[in-house]
Amino acid sequence: MSATPSPRTEPMAQDQLFRLLVHGVVDYAIFMLTPDGTVNSWNAGAQRIKGYQESEIIGQHFSRFYREKERLAGDPERALATALREGRYESEGWRVRKDGTEFWANAVLDVLHDPEGRFIGYAKVTRDLTERRIAREALDASEQRFRLLVQGVTDYAIYMLDPDGIISNWNYGAQRIKGYPEADVIGTHFSRFYTEEDRAAGEPRRALDIAASTGKYEREGWRVRRDGTRFMASVLIQPIRDERNQLVGFSKITRDITEKRKAEEQLEKARVRLAHAQRLEAIGKLTGGVAHDFNNALQIIGGNLQLLQPRVEGDEQARRHLALAQEGVERGTRLSSQLLAFARRQPLQPRVTNLARLMRAIDALLRRALGDSISIHTHVADDLWNTLVDPSQLENVILNIALNSRDAMGGDGQLTIELGNAMLAGEPLVGASDVVPGDYVMLAITDTGCGMSPEVLDRVFEPFYTTKAEGEGTGLGLSMAYGFVQQSGGQIKIYSEPGHGTTVRIYLPRSLEQEEEAPARSSGPVVGGDETVLVVEDDPRVQLTVVEMLAGLGYRVLKADDAQAALSIIRSGLPVDLMFTDVVMPGPLRSTDMVRQARRHQPTMAVLFTSGYTQNAIVHGGRLDPGIELLSKPYRREDLARKVREMLSARAERVRAEAADKRRILVVDDNDDLRLTVCQLLEALGYAPHGVGSAEAALEELRGGEYGVLLTDVMLPGMSGIELARLARGQMPSLRLIIASGAEEARAAGAALQARLLRKPFDLSALQAALAP
CATH class of the missing domain: 3.40.50.2300 (Response regulator)
Structure with missing residues (x-):
């Protein structure tokens, strides 16, 4: 017969088990407080977390677990009062262990009543959340740093979209690039940044679909700012998924690459220009080298033909053959000159020229060359600047361009010549390197001809390239113009479209100097000499x-x-x-x-x-x-x-002038009688003397005239003769110096200046010896 447990002993066993349960919990501090906050129970978790043995803490007020500033602020009393009023109080905050270290605690206060409902104290449960707190702070700090990072990026627009493309956040870079403040875009659809044609084509939705299905959408294209202007954007869209791989949105990064694209385009244009210039330079070196040998051959042929000319006098047939041969030499000479002009190897003789006067001088020549069916209109700007240019070579360039225009117009049309002032700021011109910024004189020649295609324009400056029929042109006219203008420090540009004529613009550097007169050309009979x-x-x-x-x-x-x-x-x-x-x-x-x-x-x-x-x-x-x-x-x-x-x-004239200058002597002495006597002696020797009474007057005379010799006394009023000689030598290094003095100390000073010493008193023979070469 089994024993039946007594009903009176069973509840006691349950209380004991509960106490064992509470005391066995080590992750939570579980203890009781009296109504005034005194600790009257203590479990193992409380001992582990707070560090107090049960005997050390029972009977102590629970406020000792608070930091001093919270105790002074009345936080323990406020917690008890709140729990008593509301039945429960929960808080998180820093608490203090026995050893003085702090930990982050989650604390719950529950009010306790006995079976009769009388208030008997509080149950307090505390959990140490320090590690969680540290982890959360680290996460918060990381998120804060990330937010600062994203917001601090100004060269990229970085923002998020929900799965439908609605903007959910916005960084400063997005505001700078797109122009919208955050308040204006949050909650709106990102398609607003697309061009109207892209929106009509469904590009925004397609971008999200590609990103969601492939993991990335990356493109370059035009986007629209708030003010309506467009910019070239590099766009990256990537999907954002949660731990269940569900799509929760998209990250979007946009970069303004407008300047980069422009730079790449400019770099490509520069590369094309460089390749074109290198090709022309290579051809130029080749043609220049050929021209050298060609000119030597022409010199031999032409020279010998001229030597033969006197020998064929009276033989009409021989003279006719000789004339044809000489005409061929002259044609070869012109061809060689054009090759050298293209190669930028012709020796230019530039002078300051006003192009208005140059055009007036060649107007009749142009009209004869173009014929009556071509009307010529010339427009000249007021106050046209001067330029430094070889006028005869420029005349050839103008004539060649005009003849090309005549052929392009089929002999019937209008040629407009415009002269004006221009300021260039570095825009590259066709067939040339970058422009040197500055002031230029612009010469434009426009025809009403058939025009040129882009393919022809690309090769128009190459020598021997021509669109004319065989035998109708050498293909050197524009290449010569190109080389001449480049060699003159200018630039040349051609504008042309098929059916709309052609304009050739030549820019020549401005000169601030006065126009120079053209040198007189040699004429008259050919004479020789015996030199x-x-x-x-x-x-x-x-x-x-x-x-x-x-x-x-x-x-x-x-x-x-x-x-x-x-x-x-x-x-x-x-x-x-x-x-x-x-x-x-x-x-x-x-x-x-x-x-x-x-x-x-x-x-x-x-x-x-x-x-x-x-x-x-x-x-x-x-x-x-x-x-x-x-x-x-x-x-x-x-x-x-x-x-x-x-x-x-x-x-011969220069030698005569130099000889005359060498015989001019400046005599410096403050004694009028002595100065007059020395001048008379010099005249007797065949020299041309001029006398002054001071060093200052001598320096002024030397600045205004040419003298071969300075003869000076040492003792002069004001500046000494030695100092005068030193200054005169610096002013005229070739001036011969003679120092007249009776003092021995003048010898050393004269030797330092490479001057001859004429000891006073001197006679005619001593003076003649001092003047000897």
């Missing part, structure tokens, strides 16, 4: 032809095959009146260096260069170097004769 001419030419056939031409004019002719041989003749002391030398010479010594060394030995010698291809030896910046005289190959006997005679006559 000595040194011919320096490496091509024996050209050399023989030139030597015979000069000898036939009466000159004494010396010849040298290269620069070293020429220098040997110069150093021998044999006087040379003129050196006639090719620019391009074999060997290590350049022709310009040869001339520089030769003039050290014979400073009065005139130098005339000749070449069929100048390279960069005597032409820099598109023009002849200062003081350089050039006779381009091929040249006629008459051209050679006139140029040589012109230079030798100029040399």
